[in-house]
Amino acid sequence: MDDHLLRFDKKKTFCFIDFETLNLCLNFNHNLPWQCAMLKVKGNETVDSKDFYIKWDSDLKISEDAARITRYSQLTMEQRGLPPEDVFPTIRDWLDSADYIVGHNLFHFDLYLMKDFYNLMGYNYRHLTRKIIDTNSLAKGIKFGTPYKPSDNLTEYQYRMSSTVKKGVKTNLTALGKEYGIDHDYDNLHNALVDLDLNLKIWNKIKWQVEI
Amino acid sequence: MKETIGFWKSHYSIGRSILTLEKPGESKPHLSDSIFDILKESDQKKFFLIEDSFSGFLQAHTIAKDNKLQLIFGIRLTATDNMLEKSEEALNKRSKIVIIAKNKEGINKLMRIYSTAAKDGFYYEPCIDFKFLKNIWNDNDLSLVIPFYDSFLHKNCLNGKSCIPDFGFCKPTFTIEDNNLPFDFLIENRVNEYCSGKFEMIHTKSIYYKFKKDFLAYMTFKCINNRTTLEKPNMDHLSSNEFCWEAIN
Numbered sequence: 001m002d003d004h005l006l007r008f009d010k011k012k013t014f015c016f017i018d019f020e021t022l023n024l025c026l027n028f029n030h031n032l033p034w035q036c037a038m039l040k041v042k043g044n045e046t047v048d049s050k051d052f053y054i055k056w057d058s059d060l061k062i063s064e065d066a067a068r069i070t071r072y073s074q075l076t077m078e079q080r081g082l083p084p085e086d087v088f089p090t091i092r093d094w095l096d097s098a099d100y101i102v103g104h105n106l107f108h109f110d111l112y113l114m115k116d117f118y119n120l121m122g123y124n125y126r127h128l129t130r131k132i133i134d135t136n137s138l139a140k141g142i143k144f145g146t147p148y149k150p151s152d153n154l155t156e157y158q159y160r161m162s163s164t165v166k167k168g169v170k171t172n173l174t175a176l177g178k179e180y181g182i183d184h185d186y187d188n189l190h191n192a193l194v195d196l197d198l199n200l201k202i203w204n205k206i207k208w209q210v211e212i
Numbered sequence: 213m214k215e216t217i218g219f220w221k222s223h224y225s226i227g228r229s230i231l232t233l234e235k236p237g238e239s240k241p242h243l244s245d246s247i248f249d250i251l252k253e254s255d256q257k258k259f260f261l262i263e264d265s266f267s268g269f270l271q272a273h274t275i276a277k278d279n280k281l282q283l284i285f286g287i288r289l290t291a292t293d294n295m296l297e298k299s300e301e302a303l304n305k306r307s308k309i310v311i312i313a314k315n316k317e318g319i320n321k322l323m324r325i326y327s328t329a330a331k332d333g334f335y336y337e338p339c340i341d342f343k344f345l346k347n348i349w350n351d352n353d354l355s356l357v358i359p360f361y362d363s364f365l366h367k368n369c370l371n372g373k374s375c376i377p378d379f380g381f382c383k384p385t386f387t388i389e390d391n392n393l394p395f396d397f398l399i400e401n402r403v404n405e406y407c408s409g410k411f412e413m414i415h416t417k418s419i420y421y422k423f424k425k426d427f428l429a430y431m432t433f434k435c436i437n438n439r440t441t442l443e444k445p446n447m448d449h450l451s452s453n454e455f456c457w458e459a460i461n
Contacts, residue, residue, distance in 0.1 A: 023443035026451040029428045030442045063443040111394050112451040119392070129394045153369075156398055160372035163448065 010043035015098035028116040037192030055081030137161040224268030227437035229420040258282040286312035295333030295341040307364040307375040310357040318353035342378035360389040391454040427453035
């Protein structure tokens, strides 16, 4: 009876995505993603992953806070960094071909980076919005006691939840991971791939609590 | 192709625009652009100035008159069902409307509306209620326009608010904008759905700076006003460089 729900669907493809950036600005005018991690998940199985370091030809520098929090290493960038033109085709292919794009706080951050990345490379990003599952929004909905109902528009619902702030309600990855009792390398969070791994584990809990 | 109407805003709407109302030819290079210079450059004879207060009205009116430009002035302000209700809960019922004056009497009425909103309805910002509007309203003098962003439709659908407008006294016109923001299509769908066969819809473009490249200056200005930094602007959805004159052309 509930076969249509994503938790039972073995065929749908999910692209989990997370960017690490120079700062928290929402526009390429003053911010650029220097790391992009992606997981390709089919049903419950992770079938592929990518961890790109992106080397931009730009005068923008990483902020002190961002460098400290994300443990940015110039040496790693020199060794592994690739030009944006080289990484974008794969990012686009994975995002465009996925049934759903999953991430934490996508609606208020990463989606804007996708938008500017697509636009910079001459592509329209708009079809991505409808495919987004934002675990931050869904977790908020659960904690507020207003979980998603199938009669609602999923994108609108997630926007509503993500823009609502309630005192004392914490939905960051660490808080959720610990609340769900997830075993994880919490000391290495803010590395995009480590974040994504936790994000996937959290999604695997959340999907049993929402009727998607 | 549908005509898109520019809704200009000047720096008199504090923190919302980096355009000025300097006389044509008086703007200094490398400083802020004047709306009047842009209008002259693009050979426009008529323009909509939609401000958040009356501060710039006199200057705009005087310069427009001297330069034989038709100024259509409007105020964007907050509206609710009861402006005297002032609580955190009441904020959930507030959304934006635009009131445009059609003539001199319209300007007088708009001044009364704004004064009342700033005096009686003030709670964080000026606010008017639909009861007051109903009493003062005359379709010959005023037009009610529902802005694309922060309207009751936007707030109810995407921000989880409970704004209930009362349009029993007038026929509002709804605006549609496209600024390449990820949620534009959601609001547009709601506007289309709400207006279908009932209300007129027009395409507009809110203009806060001249060129797309000026977005960085605009963002810097917003951050200064918000006491934040470009590294951490802390402003939701501040991402589109489309709120400019260049994007309408």
